[in-house]
Amino acid sequence: MNLEGKKQIWSSYQKDIAEDNYYYARSCIRQNFYPASEVTFLRILREELGKNIFDDPNHTTCTGIGYHSDIVPFDTIQTVIARHFALMTEAGLENIAISCVTSFGMYTEILDLWEHFPEQLEKIREYLYKATKREFNVPKNIAHTSDIIYKFREEIAQKAKYKLINKETGEPLRVVEHIGCHYAKMFPTKGVGGAEFPQVLSGMIESWGGNVVDYPERRHCCGFGFRNYLIQANRGYSVSNTKKKLESMKPFKPDFIVANCPGCAMFMDKWQYTLAEMEGVTYDENGYGIPVLTYEEMAGLVLGYNPWDLGLQTHQVQCESLLDKIGIEYDPKAKYLDKNGNQLPIPESPMNLKV
Amino acid sequence: MIDVLIIGGGIAGLETACSLQDLGYETVIVEKEKTIGGHLNDWDTLFPTHRSAAEVLEHYTEETRKRALTIYLNTYVISIKKQNDGIFEVQTSRDVVFHCKSVVLASGYQLFNAERKEEYGYKIYDNVLTSADLEKRLKNLQGEFTTPTGVTPKRIAFIHCVGSRDEKSGNHYCSKLCCVTAVKQAIHMKQLCPQADVFCCYMDLRMYGPGFEEMYREAQEKYHVQFIRGRLSEVAENANGSLQLKVEDTLAARPSRLQVDMLVLMVGMETAKSTELFAQSCGLECASNRFVKTKDHHIGSNQTNVDGIFTAGASIGPLSVFDTVNHAKSAAFAVNDYLKAMK
Numbered sequence: 266m267n268l269e270g271k272k273q274i275w276s277s278y279q280k281d282i283a284e285d286n287y288y289y290a291r292s293c294i295r296q297n298f299y300p301a302s303e304v305t306f307l308r309i310l311r312e313e314l315g316k317n318i319f320d321d322p323n324h325t326t327c328t329g330i331g332y333h334s335d336i337v338p339f340d341t342i343q344t345v346i347a348r349h350f351a352l353m354t355e356a357g358l359e360n361i362a363i364s365c366v367t368s369f370g371m372y373t374e375i376l377d378l379w380e381h382f383p384e385q386l387e388k389i390r391e392y393l394y395k396a397t398k399r400e401f402n403v404p405k406n407i408a409h410t411s412d413i414i415y416k417f418r419e420e421i422a423q424k425a426k427y428k429l430i431n432k433e434t435g436e437p438l439r440v441v442e443h444i445g446c447h448y449a450k451m452f453p454t455k456g457v458g459g460a461e462f463p464q465v466l467s468g469m470i471e472s473w474g475g476n477v478v479d480y481p482e483r484r485h486c487c488g489f490g491f492r493n494y495l496i497q498a499n500r501g502y503s504v505s506n507t508k509k510k511l512e513s514m515k516p517f518k519p520d521f522i523v524a525n526c527p528g529c530a531m532f533m534d535k536w537q538y539t540l541a542e543m544e545g546v547t548y549d550e551n552g553y554g555i556p557v558l559t560y561e562e563m564a565g566l567v568l569g570y571n572p573w574d575l576g577l578q579t580h581q582v583q584c585e586s587l588l589d590k591i592g593i594e595y596d597p598k599a600k601y602l603d604k605n606g607n608q609l610p611i612p613e614s615p616m617n618l619k620v
Numbered sequence: 621m622i623d624v625l626i627i628g629g630g631i632a633g634l635e636t637a638c639s640l641q642d643l644g645y646e647t648v649i650v651e652k653e654k655t656i657g658g659h660l661n662d663w664d665t666l667f668p669t670h671r672s673a674a675e676v677l678e679h680y681t682e683e684t685r686k687r688a689l690t691i692y693l694n695t696y697v698i699s700i701k702k703q704n705d706g707i708f709e710v711q712t713s714r715d716v717v718f719h720c721k722s723v724v725l726a727s728g729y730q731l732f733n734a735e736r737k738e739e740y741g742y743k744i745y746d747n748v749l750t751s752a753d754l755e756k757r758l759k760n761l762q763g764e765f766t767t768p769t770g771v772t773p774k775r776i777a778f779i780h781c782v783g784s785r786d787e788k789s790g791n792h793y794c795s796k797l798c799c800v801t802a803v804k805q806a807i808h809m810k811q812l813c814p815q816a817d818v819f820c821c822y823m824d825l826r827m828y829g830p831g832f833e834e835m836y837r838e839a840q841e842k843y844h845v846q847f848i849r850g851r852l853s854e855v856a857e858n859a860n861g862s863l864q865l866k867v868e869d870t871l872a873a874r875p876s877r878l879q880v881d882m883l884v885l886m887v888g889m890e891t892a893k894s895t896e897l898f899a900q901s902c903g904l905e906c907a908s909n910r911f912v913k914t915k916d917h918h919i920g921s922n923q924t925n926v927d928g929i930f931t932a933g934a935s936i937g938p939l940s941v942f943d944t945v946n947h948a949k950s951a952a953f954a955v956n957d958y959l960k961a962m963k
Binding site (some may be wrong): 266269270271273274459460461462479480481482483484516517551 | 854880
């Protein structure tokens with residue numbers, strides 16, 4: 266592996282990421298499965314980096330999952346996204362920060378379409394006006410929220426309480442990074458580092474002390490693939506894709522996986538439980554599975570945030586082994602307390618995946 | 621005033637210069653590199669005979685020496701201007717301006733930069749080479765052949781059409797010579813590493829020249845090289861430095877994974893950047909493949925749209941050594957006809 270070769274490719278895929286003043290476009294999946302990740306993103310931007318970001322309660326789904334499942338027509342999703350741009354315009358903002366990789370792909374695709382087919386843009390302006398009486402400007406800058414964390418990775422490193430280093434051995438942690446397909450595969454120039462050797466997550470990992478694991482099935486789908494999962498009969502295909510990835514990364518003994526896509530984080534995490542139940546296999550040495558983090562959770566850990574505030578207890582693969590490796594302090598008793606200190610129900614333990 | 625200025629000191633330029641000198645014309649060669657011979661300097665053996673490239677180069681070095689040809693090395697041509705009197709003014713990087721009656725473009729080609737096919741991992745994975753890299757390794761080989769990471773290869777794959785017939789990389793045309801080069805190199809690898817399994821992943825096999833088809837047959841029957849019809853989609857590195865290839869086998873109608881110790885990318889030929897610059901400076905017409913367009917494909921392949929500017933060799937498109945030498949000889953006759961008509 267020649268890092269210089271990667272750097273050469275990275276130099277061709279650098280993008281402009283706005284410095285400040287963002288309109289926040291939330292993710293449906295992340296709000297439900299990893300709500301603390303989005304909260305952490307806002308906390309990092311506002312409290313650590315002093316940025317202005319507007320979290321708008323009027324923002325809705327982009328309908329991307331429906332679009333990719335052939336349920337939502339293209340004109341409809343364009344109009345929904347045009348409404349988001351109208352909300353951004355009404356808020357006096359020009360930069361949009363998108364939490365979901367599929368939304369990011371949709372916004373990017375639609376902006377590209379409007380650039381090439383201005384008559385389509387005019388048609389959508391008309392649709393939106395008829396439906397809502399709203400008007401909009403297209404954003405000046407469009408960034409995925411992982412782009413923004415990447416942009417400020419060195420500032421975060423300066424404030425870091427922990428590094429991605431094994432406390433016992435002093436060695437960098439081995440980190441698998443996984444980029445969502447819709448982040449850069451459709452438009453390689455819109456992703457930091459391009460589609461083949463993306464830099465967006467590896468840049469964070471390296472800045473915060475870890476080493477990136479480059480394993481053979483690095484580019485393979487996480488297993489979500491929309492229809493693979495959404496149609497129940499296809500779910501075996503979804504699991505088999507995730508299994509392929511996990512088997513490929515296993516010999517590299519990764520300490521954790523980090524993803525920038527809601528679906529990727531979810532499937533690589535939850536299918537580890539499924540595979541453990543189906544086949545009795547786990548992909549770490551001790552039977553706990555490989556923890557899967559979002560990039561905000563990784564940033565939050567580095568910044569010394571309480572792991573339970575980051576929502577790590579809501580993951581399928583539990584993270585204590587990782588916390589211990591880094592040397593992060595945590596209170597095991599507080600794992601299932603709500604924000605007022607009340608005990609929440611403790612989930613049952615799986616049969617084969619240790620907790 | 622010189623009669624003919626020849627741009628490029630590869631075999632096309634040298635052959636043209638020798639032939640024109642023999643016809644009694646005063647010729648000058650300008651070559652951008654520090655030595656003559658062009659790409660042949662980097663090549664180990666030539667298809668289809670496996671003859672040493674150095675032998676051919678030696679022949680031209682000797683012919684050049686015998687004729688005491690004037691050659692300016694380390695010299696770039698910046699522009700070519702045809703004046704009203706029909707004389708060409710050629711500006712070079714040495715602050716030398718040549719005035720000549722005719723110009724021969726023998727500026728050849730450049731190899732496709734395999735880094736542009738990012739998914740193949742060239743310059744990222746140590747055991748991914750280009751066909752040109754392999755020739756250099758073979759040329760400098762001392763002792764046992766090993767991969768760049770020092771392993772005796774047990775499995776080797778050649779990927780045809782890297783940067784050729786590939787619209788995504790801007791090269792829609794066939795580079796013509798990569799197929800036969802892959803067959804030659806595959807045989808060479810089997811000779812050096814008889815225990816190795818050697819695979820060639822191809823789109824079509826274009827064995828157009830004399831002896832090519834025979835060599836392809838020999839590769840299958842005698843050396844058991846395995847030909848897989850299908851494209852490579854991506855390359856990844858295993859923990860031990862070996863490579864995992866995802867390829868399509870279109871005859872078996874299925875995707876497959878190949879594990880190999882070394883991967884060779886058969887890089888195609890592109891027009892030399894310098895040729896594009898000359899073309900712009902003197903209004904030369906180029907074809908859709910960006911090589912210089914010939915005035916008449918069938919009966920005027922050395923002439924261009926500018927009277928007095930001729931082509932020799934791969935400045936008009938991918939050509940083998942065999943074709944290059946013939947094209948260069950015919951360039952000399954075309955120039956001769958032009959200069960005689962001038963008198």
